[in-house]
Amino acid sequence: MNQLSILAQAAGESTQVGNPLVNIAIFLAFVGVTMVIVLRASKNNKTAADYYAGGRSFTGTQNGTAIAGDYLSAASFLGIVGAIAIQGYDGFLYSIGFLVAWLVALLLVAELLRNTGKFTMADVLSFRLKQRPVRIAAAISTLAVCVFYLLAQMAGAGALVSLLLGIDEKLGQSLVIVIVGALMILYVLVGGMKGTTWVQIIKACLLIAGALIMTVWTLAMFGFNFSDLLGKAAEVAGNPEILNPGMKYGVSETAKLDFISLALALVLGTAGLPHVLMRFYTVPTAKEARKSVVWAIWLIGAFYLFTLVLGFGAGALIGPDRIQAAPGGVNSAAPLLAYELGGTVLLGLISAVAFATILAVVAGLTITAAASFAHDVYASVIAKGKSTPEKEMKIARRTVLVIGVFAIAGGIGAQGQNVAFLVALAFAVAASANLPTILYSLFWKGFKTRGAVWSMYGGLGSALLLIIFSPVFSGSETAMIPSIDMVIFPLANPGIVSIPLAFFLGWLGSVTDKRVEDITKQAEMEVRSLTGVGAEKAVDH
């Protein structure tokens, strides 16, 4: 035991790599360049459509790149590379779910949503149903998903700081979280959706280019023989099982069931993520929305293929033991690999990209939450449609401030907490509270207000409750509250229960609702969704 800890310490010292100053300098360069672009983009922010939807003037290619930038969070880069390096094949399972999920968005959601909505998911859901209850429910689930996702990203920022900048004290980490949060507020406040989109586009290009360079480099070290790379990874790990499924999810029957639950939440959650849905409004037509998803699928797919090579590459070139001993643990696999390959400069580049990633994702979430609050809660419910666009935008900007401050406080409070479950929770809530209602309202004539409300609250509530009574929240050493034990539900992911339940409630609520929905609105929605007639046009400057 003693020997082991000395070994870990030695490994820890040897993996304290790179030069934090280089990392910071490259990150500052990113902030500088994006800030100039955001300032230029903000000159045209005149109307609500400009602020929320970037004037609907992005091309499909630009928006697709921004979607990739929004979607590929620090969790998917650092987390998946690390998971593959340490848990082997099971880490790869994540990437497949994250990619296949885009087919739901492509085939069933993106274009129809673009044709019927204006700024938010609630626009579509409340189109032909009773406005108030449906809009409020949609706004609540939008805010819930955004907040869970946001907290996870901000807490991740703290961990990243200790890993990449060598700042270990809590005060220093908190300071960096404040800086990241303040930058994000500035981007969103000044640049609106246009500025946010450009930050995401630049970040996506950097991230994918960085991953591509590392992938080619890693493969080159094995003479472009993937089989040799896998063999070396298994040899270094001292365990041939790393190439086979089951190291993480095969340990027990519960773990196997948990994996099915996760797979369900991943594949159905993506097309229900409000910040992804909102991106479809930034293009002028449904055809461009389709192009966006197609581009996003190519970019995201390529990226996940890179992570497969990078994950096993990190396993082969650095080894699971050294990765786990490094500061940052699992998350350090990608940065360590960058250092191994390209030394200080490549590490600095990859670190800056990781920071930019957090910044871009957090900005996208914030503008989505602010739009949902100002447009759905304030303008439609509180002001009962009597608000002006100017007033609505003012509220949206204030909401950005509130959410920004909340994210900073939450990020500082969540430091060192195990918040990985928050991302899984965000996907589970998106898949259970949002997706059933989206699909029903787009494809089922008999869908009614009561069905929508039951499905959204039922999906949100059951996902939340199951998480609270699951082992990720209490009762185990790695849980959020280890000291108490209130575990009733054995799975870490609620999807397998909450998603079917939400679909069922949507059906049950609709068939028992005696209210007659507006058939004119229903027909209008159907014609508009497929033909694009009367869809919101791009802003002409």
Place this chain on the structure above:
Amino acid sequence: MSANPEHGVAADVDFVKESQSEEFQELRKTHRSFVFPMAVFFLVWYFAYVLLADYFHDFMSIKVLGNINMGIVLGLLQFVSTFAITAAYVSFSNKKLDPKATKIRERLESEGVN
């Protein structure tokens, strides 16, 4: 621009009649006849893969080429099928859906919908 979207649609267009027209029903049928079977197909294929990876470790561990096993091959095939379905949908939309949708949209717009 009010907060509650009034869609700028002229009141004299009868959407109920339009939605029941043969032309629109044809578009609706064409759309659904592609996206529904395709959605069922990729979900079944994805969950088949998930179940194999989850419960059939021995099968997934069979070496196919050097150290590349069934698991890696099937996982990569999920990427291939996702890319292929994407390409198929784009080509179907461009050829079959867009012309029909554009025709209806242009007719309605000429009738006063904007």
